[in-house]
Amino acid sequence: MRIREFQDVIDRMYSAKDRKRGSAGTFLWFMEEVGELAGALANGSHADKEGEFADVFAWLATIANVEGVDLEKAVAKYAEGCPGCGKLVCVCGDEEKP
Numbered sequence: 001m002r003i004r005e006f007q008d009v010i011d012r013m014y015s016a017k018d019r020k021r022g023s024a025g026t027f028l029w030f031m032e033e034v035g036e037l038a039g040a041l042a043n044g045s046h047a048d049k050e051g052e053f054a055d056v057f058a059w060l061a062t063i064a065n066v067e068g069v070d071l072e073k074a075v076a077k078y079a080e081g082c083p084g085c086g087k088l089v090c091v092c093g094d095e096e097k098p
């Protein structure tokens with residue numbers, strides 16, 4: 001599945017509710033899922049991690065839908081190189097993450 005297709009699935013599934021709630025409220029749900037991912041990374045099974053990565057990605061996609069951002073288009077710049085140093089294998093120092 002392409003990122004664009006995934007975003008369309010999430011759009012059909014959640015956009016009516018999420019547009020009503022708005023970006024700020026939806027962002028809180030996204031952050032709750034980020035917290036669940038932190039928990040899975042700390043002491044979850046591989047299946048737990050997969051589940052929480054999926055949840056975080058789905059909530060990220062739904063915020064992008066509310067904001068009219070095409071994630072596939074947005075991330076395309078990474079195929080050209082690191083946004084910090086322009087290289088395909090990043091040579092930025094840790095303090096320079098984009």
Ligand SMILES: [Mg+2]
Pocket residue numbers: 033036051052055
């Ligand atoms: Mg979750």
Ligand SMILES: [Zn+2]
Pocket residue numbers: 082083084085086087089090091092
């Ligand atoms: Zn870099």
